[in-house]
Amino acid sequence: MRNKKKILVVDDEDDILHFLELVLKEKGYDVATASGGHEALTKAQIEKPNLILLDIMMPQMDGWEVLKLLRVDEETFEIPVAMLSARTEAKDRVQGLQEGAIDYICKPFSLQDLLAKIETIFLQVEERGKAAREK
Amino acid sequence: MKDPNPQVADYFRLRAEWLRFKNHVFDASTGLPTLAAVMDDVRRLLEERGSLGVVYFDLAVEPGREAARGWQASDELLRAFAQALLALRGGGGPLSPPDIVAVLSVRSDKFIVFMRAGERGGVDSTSMAAQARRLTEKLAATLPEFLHSARGGPVPWHEGHAVMYRDPMLRAERSMHRALDEAMFMSLTQRTHDDDRRLQGLDEIIGEEEVVTLYQPILDLRTLDVLGHEVFSRGPAGGPFEDAERLFALAERTGRLLELERLCRNRALVSAPHHLRPGTKLFLNTSAPALADPEVSGEAFLRQVEEQGLDHGDVVLEITERVALEERQAFRDMLRKLKREGFGIAIDDMGSGYSSLKALVEVEPDYLKFDISLVHDIDRSLIKRSLLETLVELSAKIGARVIAEGIEMEPELATLREMGVPLGQGRFLGPPVLVGASEKTATP
Numbered sequence: 377m378r379n380k381k382k383i384l385v386v387d388d389e390d391d392i393l394h395f396l397e398l399v400l401k402e403k404g405y406d407v408a409t410a411s412g413g414h415e416a417l418t419k420a421q422i423e424k425p426n427l428i429l430l431d432i433m434m435p436q437m438d439g440w441e442v443l444k445l446l447r448v449d450e451e452t453f454e455i456p457v458a459m460l461s462a463r464t465e466a467k468d469r470v471q472g473l474q475e476g477a478i479d480y481i482c483k484p485f486s487l488q489d490l491l492a493k494i495e496t497i498f499l500q501v502e503e504r505g506k507a508a509r510e511k
Numbered sequence: 512m513k514d515p516n517p518q519v520a521d522y523f524r525l526r527a528e529w530l531r532f533k534n535h536v537f538d539a540s541t542g543l544p545t546l547a548a549v550m551d552d553v554r555r556l557l558e559e560r561g562s563l564g565v566v567y568f569d570l571a572v573e574p575g576r577e578a579a580r581g582w583q584a585s586d587e588l589l590r591a592f593a594q595a596l597l598a599l600r601g602g603g604g605p606l607s608p609p610d611i612v613a614v615l616s617v618r619s620d621k622f623i624v625f626m627r628a629g630e631r632g633g634v635d636s637t638s639m640a641a642q643a644r645r646l647t648e649k650l651a652a653t654l655p656e657f658l659h660s661a662r663g664g665p666v667p668w669h670e671g672h673a674v675m676y677r678d679p680m681l682r683a684e685r686s687m688h689r690a691l692d693e694a695m696f697m698s699l700t701q702r703t704h705d706d707d708r709r710l711q712g713l714d715e716i717i718g719e720e721e722v723v724t725l726y727q728p729i730l731d732l733r734t735l736d737v738l739g740h741e742v743f744s745r746g747p748a749g750g751p752f753e754d755a756e757r758l759f760a761l762a763e764r765t766g767r768l769l770e771l772e773r774l775c776r777n778r779a780l781v782s783a784p785h786h787l788r789p790g791t792k793l794f795l796n797t798s799a800p801a802l803a804d805p806e807v808s809g810e811a812f813l814r815q816v817e818e819q820g821l822d823h824g825d826v827v828l829e830i831t832e833r834v835a836l837e838e839r840q841a842f843r844d845m846l847r848k849l850k851r852e853g854f855g856i857a858i859d860d861m862g863s864g865y866s867s868l869k870a871l872v873e874v875e876p877d878y879l880k881f882d883i884s885l886v887h888d889i890d891r892s893l894i895k896r897s898l899l900e901t902l903v904e905l906s907a908k909i910g911a912r913v914i915a916e917g918i919e920m921e922p923e924l925a926t927l928r929e930m931g932v933p934l935g936q937g938r939f940l941g942p943p944v945l946v947g948a949s950e951k952t953a954t955p
Contacts, residue, residue: 414523417530437527445530448539479893500893 381498382406384425386416386442387460388434396429403491413437417445420452427497429481432461443477456501458493460485538614540586541593546623546691549613553625554683556609557675563625564639565687566646567671567694568592570620571702583887589620591655592668596622598653605646623691636674643672667705667757671697706761712751713761717770721747724778725943726786729794729914729936732928739792741829741936742782743943744775763798772801780819786946787825794827794857802830802845813852823853827878831860846874857914861902872909878934879906880914890922896930903932 383405385396393409400407408423410416413434420428428446432439439459446452459480478500481493536548557563570592572585593614600606606626615621626642627634634642647670675690677683716722726740746752762771776795783793801807806815816826828849850856857878881899889895899915906913915927918937927935 412523414520414527418523418526421526441531445527445534448530448534448537477894479897496893500891504891 380404380406381427382408382423382425383494384408384410384416384419384423384428386410386413386419386428386434386439387431388412389431392431399487399491400494405494413439413442416442417449417452420446420455421449424451425455426501427494428455428457430457430459430477432459447476456497458497535617538617538619540618541590541614543593543597543612543614543622545616545619546613547616549611549625550684550687552611553687556611556625556627557677557683557687560627560677562634562674562676563627563690564634564642565673565675565690565694566624566626566643567673567691567698568596568622568624568650568668569671569695569698569702570622570668572620585620592622595650595654596624599646599649605642605649621695623694634674639672639674643670667702669698669701669705671695671699671701673697709751709757709761710765712746713758713765713767713771716746716752716758717767717774720774720778722771722775722778723747724775724782724946726946727936727943728941729792729934730940732915732924732932732935737788737791738934739794739825739827740787741794742775742779742796744778768798768800769804772798773804773806776801776806777815780815780821782946783819783821787821792825792827792855793821794829796859797828797830799830799842802828802842802849808845808848824855827855827857829857829859829880831858843873850875858911875909876911878914879911880916880936882916885915887917887919888923890926896926899932900930903930 383400385393385400385407386409387393387396388411390411393411397407397409406425408419408425410419413436416428416430419425430439430442434442439461443457443459446455446457456478457476459477460483461480462483479493479497481490536545537543538545553563570589572588593612596606596612598604600608600610600612606612606624610627611625613623613625615623624646626646671694673690673693675686678686722744723746725743725745727743728740729738730736731738743755745755746758752758759768759771762768776797779793779795787793797807806812813823816823830846846856855877856874857880858874858876859880860882861879879902881902885895885899889899903913912933914934914936915932916936918924918927918935918939920939923937924935924939
């Protein structure tokens with residue numbers, strides 16, 4: 377049996393966090409949650425998720441900084457991160473590219489889109505891993 | 512979600528602060544510590560040795576270069592430089608393991624080496640000068656190819672050095688900063704000296720009309736037919752201005768951009784009848800000030816184009832995104848006027864400014880060029896792909912065709928074709944080729 381993939385969801389809005397946790401568990405993923413940037417950094421280290429869904433607009437420490445700091449820690453720097461953002465932010469700020477986010481997902485998103493995106497990301501990560509091993 | 516208990520929250524905060532701190536004392540892209548992180552090691556080494564040599568390397572990555580090639584290229588450059596420096600610490604090189612290599616601060620393009628210079632005893636300024644020269648020569652010899660030639664010309668870097676002494680009356684940090692100031696000053700003097708020499712070179716190029724013209728094909732990605740050529744101009748091969756970015760950056764800084772652009776434009780237009788296949792287009796790079804140049808905005812330009820047997824529709828003026836979106840009404844009017852005359856308008860470097868589409872629509876461009884940072888490795892990046900998909904869609908809505916620049920590899924091309932990107936350009940499709948280097952401008 378293949379290992380369950382674990383996803384860390386980071387958002388300061390409890391409703392979204394709850395909703396995503398429910399849906400992703402339903403779809404057979406392991407889910408960890410963090411309601412802020414500080415918590416996300418520790419959870420990423422402890423839980424070693426296969427993917428982080430990271431909200432951009434958060435108080436105290438925003439998603440961009442979390443993304444940058446994840447790259448500073450050897451234990452978390454390889455974890456793929458997809459940014460969750462309001463549509464308008466995504467258009468203007470493609471910084472995610474600069475710090476190496478793997479994708480961005482615009483809010484509001486449809487469930488199908490989100491799940492499809494997650495699947496594609498996992499596929500791509502696998503392919504990349506294969507390519508790296510072949511090298 | 513319940514709030515985590517206060518102790519846990521404190522732990523989260525502490526860890527975040529630690530990462531933040533680490534992020535400021537270690538440079539993630541080169542893996543080198545910053546000056547702040549090595550202060551105490553330097554102090555210890557100084558106390559142990561009595562004197563230490565400081566060598567300062569300034570890569571001076573030009574902002575224009577980064578804007579044109581993307582931040583990845585700059586990161587790669589700095590990383591290569593850092594690795595070359597570190598490699599000199601092993602195997603009997605001019606440096607040895609206790610010597611300290613650091614960056615000035617996070618993501619800086621300035622590197623600092625603290626070296627013991629000599630097995631026993633201290634250093635003086637004479638022996639330090641010799642050591643620094645040796646280090647610089649060794650470094651130049653081991654640096655990867657792209658740092659001194661290839662890909663758009665060498666990156667200029669400058670060296671400065673100084674000696675710091677242990678002085679019981681001074682804080683060690685103080686003498687360190689003093690020596691560092693001295694080394695920085697020396698490298699800066701070198702840089703200005705180089706600038707002066709280059710300025711003379713620029714005079715020569717403009718005076719003797721020494722620019723070289725190159726054509727790079729732009730292809731229809733569906734049929735792989737040639738749509739047209741972008742014209743590049745640069746200084747003579749082997750000279751310091753083989754790097755076009757450097758040539759234009761210097762001309763701009765010294766107020767000679769208009770002259771230089773006139774020369775390049777004349778050259779490009781004169782070459783067209785000999786080298787441009789009928790029915791294909793000429794993409795001319797044009798800066799914002801050049802658009803206001805009477806030689807472009809006035810009758811002279813029309814005449815010049817017609818004299819070469821070109822239709823207005825054969826000429827596409829290529830301007831950069833930043834320029835295209837300037838608020839100035841006059842500038843937009845100018846673009847509209849050129850469009851009315853039948854010239855094409857292309858916006859270059861799209862995606863580097865990430866600006867609002869509304870402003871773009873008002874310019875009514877015929878082509879939008881997406882730059883290398885968006886195309887590079889597109890076959891492997893979801894985020895780039897989805898971004899480009901959206902942009903192709905939007906471009907079609909405003910009636911502009913997308914040109915993907917910087918296609919270097921087959922998988923990139925395959926992905927772009929699959930995505931339905933209409934036009935492309937890049938080394939893989941055809942590198943810039945020299946044309947009519949010898950043809951001088953016809954005197955009017």
